[in-house]
Amino acid sequence: xxxxxxxxxxxxxxxxxxxxxxxxxxxxxxxxxxxxxxxxxxxxxxxxxxxxxxxxxxxxxxxxxxxxxxxxxxxxxxxxxxxxxxxxxxxxxxxxxxxxxxxxxxxxxxxxxxxxxxxxxxxxxxxxxxxxxxxxxxxxxxxxxxxxxxxxxxxxxxxxxxxxxxxxxxxxxxxxxxxxxxxxxxxxxxxxxxxxxxxxxxxxxxxxxxxxxxxxxxxxxxxxxxxxxxxxxxxxxxxxxxxxxxxxxxxxxxxxxxxxxxxxxxxxxxxxxxxxxxxxxxxxxxxxxxxxxxxxxxxxxxxxxxxxxxxxxxxxxxxxxxxxxxxxxxxxxxxxxxxxxxxxxxxxxxxxxxxxxxxxxxxxxxxxxxxxxxxxxxxx
Amino acid sequence: xxxxxxxxxxxxxxxxxxxxxxxxxxxxxxxxxxxxxxxxxxxxxxxxxxxxxxxxxxxxxxxxxxxxxxxxxxxxxxxxxxxxxxxxxxxxxxxxxxxxxxxxxxxxxxxxxxxxxxxxxxxxxxxxxxxxxxxxxxxxxxxxxxxxxxxxxxxxxxxxxxxxxxxxxxxxxxxxxxxxxxxxxxxxxxxxxxxxxxxxxxxxxxxxxxxxxxxxxxxxxxxxxxxxxxxxxxxxxxxxxxxxxxxxxxxxxxxxxxxxxxxxxxxxxxxxxxxxxxxxxxxxxxxxxxxxxxxxxxxxxxxxxxxxxxxxxxxxxxxxxxxxxxxxxxxxxxxxxxxxxxxxxxxxxxxxxxxxxxxxxxxxxxxxxxxxxxxxxxxx
Numbered sequence: 105x106x107x108x109x110x111x112x113x114x115x116x117x118x119x120x121x122x123x124x125x126x127x128x129x130x131x132x133x134x135x136x137x138x139x140x141x142x143x144x145x146x147x148x149x150x151x152x153x154x155x156x157x158x159x160x161x162x163x164x165x166x167x168x169x170x171x172x173x174x175x176x177x178x179x180x181x182x183x184x185x186x187x188x189x190x191x192x193x194x195x196x197x198x199x200x201x202x203x204x205x206x207x208x209x210x211x212x213x214x215x216x217x218x219x220x221x222x223x224x225x226x227x228x229x230x231x232x233x234x235x236x237x238x239x240x241x242x243x244x245x246x247x248x249x250x251x252x253x254x255x256x257x258x259x260x261x262x263x264x265x266x267x268x269x270x271x272x273x274x275x276x277x278x279x280x281x282x283x284x285x286x287x288x289x290x291x292x293x294x295x296x297x298x299x300x301x302x303x304x305x306x307x308x309x310x311x312x313x314x315x316x317x318x319x320x321x322x323x324x325x326x327x328x329x330x331x332x333x334x335x336x337x338x339x340x341x342x343x344x345x346x347x348x349x350x351x352x353x354x355x356x357x358x359x360x361x362x363x364x365x366x367x368x369x370x371x372x373x374x375x376x377x378x379x380x381x382x383x384x385x386x387x388x389x390x391x392x393x394x395x396x397x398x399x400x401x402x403x404x405x406x407x408x409x410x411x412x413x414x415x416x417x418x419x420x421x422x423x424x425x426x427x428x429x430x431x432x433x434x435x436x437x438x439x440x441x442x443x444x445x446x447x448x449x450x451x452x453x454x455x456x457x458x459x460x461x462x463x464x465x466x467x468x469x470x471x472x473x474x475x476x477x478x479x480x481x482x483x484x
Numbered sequence: 485x486x487x488x489x490x491x492x493x494x495x496x497x498x499x500x501x502x503x504x505x506x507x508x509x510x511x512x513x514x515x516x517x518x519x520x521x522x523x524x525x526x527x528x529x530x531x532x533x534x535x536x537x538x539x540x541x542x543x544x545x546x547x548x549x550x551x552x553x554x555x556x557x558x559x560x561x562x563x564x565x566x567x568x569x570x571x572x573x574x575x576x577x578x579x580x581x582x583x584x585x586x587x588x589x590x591x592x593x594x595x596x597x598x599x600x601x602x603x604x605x606x607x608x609x610x611x612x613x614x615x616x617x618x619x620x621x622x623x624x625x626x627x628x629x630x631x632x633x634x635x636x637x638x639x640x641x642x643x644x645x646x647x648x649x650x651x652x653x654x655x656x657x658x659x660x661x662x663x664x665x666x667x668x669x670x671x672x673x674x675x676x677x678x679x680x681x682x683x684x685x686x687x688x689x690x691x692x693x694x695x696x697x698x699x700x701x702x703x704x705x706x707x708x709x710x711x712x713x714x715x716x717x718x719x720x721x722x723x724x725x726x727x728x729x730x731x732x733x734x735x736x737x738x739x740x741x742x743x744x745x746x747x748x749x750x751x752x753x754x755x756x757x758x759x760x761x762x763x764x765x766x767x768x769x770x771x772x773x774x775x776x777x778x779x780x781x782x783x784x785x786x787x788x789x790x791x792x793x794x795x796x797x798x799x800x801x802x803x804x805x806x807x808x809x810x811x812x813x814x815x816x817x818x819x820x821x822x823x824x825x826x827x828x829x830x831x832x833x834x835x836x837x838x839x840x841x842x843x844x845x846x847x848x849x850x851x852x853x854x855x856x857x858x859x860x861x862x863x864x
Binding site for chain 2: 133142156315
């Protein structure tokens with residue numbers, strides 16, 4: 105029952121460790137946890153009706169999983185899931201939260217009269233000690249495109265340490281999806297990048313004229329930095345379904361009961377997509393996720409709930425989708441086929457962020473193969 | 485010649501150390517240094533003509549300080565000051581930079597043919613070893629309102645370790661200024677705060693209706709968090725001189741040759757200001773700084789250069805001014821006197837940020853005293 109690791113990490117001195125070293129907690133706090141200590145941020149998530157409805161319904165339409173049971177809420181934040189678990193009849197709820205938000209969770213628990221059931225514990229899941237194993241682990245751990253933030257590591261850790269052999273995971277399953285899209289964002293970002301470079305050349309001219317220093321040696325690294333920022337960093341967007349120009353494909357399916365950290369250190373998948381819109385532009389790919397609350401084979405949910413973050417008119421979520429731009433866009437039409445491969449791994453310096461690669465090839469309806477393209481992206 | 489400290493700091497576990505402990509480098513990097521590793525950020529500073537002109541003129545109009553001398557550039561960034569020092573005739577320049585920007589500085593030094601003179605050293609000033617003491621320490625260390633970022637600590641450390649007894653500081657002096665101002669920002673932020681609270685009450689109603697959870701226990705901490713964010717956090721602004729409604733006052737004068745870290749851990753000062761505009765509103769205070777390049781008594785500058793960040797029509801800088809809002813504003817008129825006291829100290833969790841207090845009393849021209857007010861602010 106040792107402490108869990110958080111994947112590949114390196115400290116600023118450049119030393120890299122593989123899988124067994126732990127992340128510096130202070131750095132992790134400054135880089136990641138700190139935003140969750142703000143009530144404004146909690147409110148944003150609590151105001152996401154699709155998210156709230158899904159968890160609310162998952163719990164209250166499946167009280168048999170909670171009634172008289174012991175529950176662990178990983179990353180309780182404001183305490184909402186823990187409070188619902190208690191209201192659904194749990195005998196005991198351990199609500200673990202790494203940040204000072206735990207204080208507020210405690211107040212909320214008390215104000216909602218479930219303090220006899222819910223015990224808020226401030227600490228990281230990897231370190232806390234619980235007095236007993238639990239029947240249910242409930243957690244809202246999903247980041248952009250599912251795995252950004254790598255919070256699922258902490259849920260796996262909790263499961264391996266504290267879930268009874270007969271226990272249930274809420275959610276039980278998760279899937280990563282991808283689809284080809286059209287979007288004006290690509291043109292916008294390309295313009296931003298070009299403006300930035302125009303301004304750079306103006307700047308180098310002036311610096312030479314007025315200050316006698318040639319900045320030309322920095323043009324290449326500046327262009328790379330700007331290219332990464334404008335063109336290679338995935339964007340948050342709430343896409344309209346009519347921006348999806350081809351069939352969506354599943355990149356990865358996760359069984360939350362059995363997944364291991366090594367399963368998710370790297371996500372690699374081939375995918376196929378058929379273009380469904382005539383005479384359009386392939387401007388990039390969108391990535392999103394869904395999760396399901398199915399219980400477990402031996403004790404299934406009575407009402408299976410789905411939480412999806414797919415492009416939607418009315419049911420958008422705070423997660424949006426992650427957009428990976430193609431520059432320049434590619435003309436495609438209905439019936440064209442996309443043969444792609446996807447890979448995602450953690451950023452070496454910050455395991456909470458991701459590096460992505462999309463390789464793709466268009467086989468036109470006519471049968472002609474367009475040149476393949478390969479692009480690298482950063483989920484920041 | 486021991487290592488230097490960085491003032492009061494505490495780590496995330498809550499332990500506080502006073503003056504003698506060092507800051508966790510990883511945390512400091514994630515919180516502070518990392519922005520300086522971006523070329524875009526360096527370009528912003530290099531594009532600030534007022535800043536560039538001041539340092540350029542300070543160096544090239546005072547070549548006697550540089551010619552044949554040994555120079556240390558603390559926080560060289562892109563290397564600009566080091567390159568100028570070499571071009572002004574320095575025998576040797578040590579250019580110290582904590583971030584990977586040092587790599588770019590090295591390229592720039594080479595591309596400008598001063599690699600025989602300029603040696604770029606990547607590391608923190610507190611740790612690096614130089615082969616010799618130096619005649620000049622040049623550094624652009626000033627943050628918003630002078631001391632935000634607490635970089636001057638590193639300059640003091642450099643001076644105490646490496647400056648010859650006859651050495652010169654560039655800049656030699658620094659001053660913090662304050663003045664009463666008028667501004668529409670106060671109304672704007674008050675509206676933002678009130679909207680935020682309206683939205684909060686809507687949110688708590690909905691959360692009770694739809695989800696059976698009473699968020700009322702969080703109203704007070706949410707309001708405090710929002711108040712801090714909208715009303716108590718100093719704002720960056722480039723004020724127009726006509727927004728300054730009274731005489732400016734000096735809060736602190738620093739002699740860069742003799743100042744110590746304990747001198748600047750806390751800045752306390754009384755100040756007086758007379759309102760110079762008829763029938764106006766005291767909406768808050770603006771804080772800014774200036775620095776001077778005077779050389780030293782024994783070897784003064786031939787041409788004294790000033791770099792000021794006071795409100796200006798044509799000569800604004802990237803520093804702008806720091807605005808501390810008063811809510812509600814106070815009606816004042818020409819001849820009214822402001823009797824104020826100011827204090828600034830470092831944030832306990834992050835020594836790069838500041839906490840400020842303004843106490844003030846208006847004595848009207850008629851002689852009547854308005855109720856005094858006291859406000860606390862955060863420089864984030």
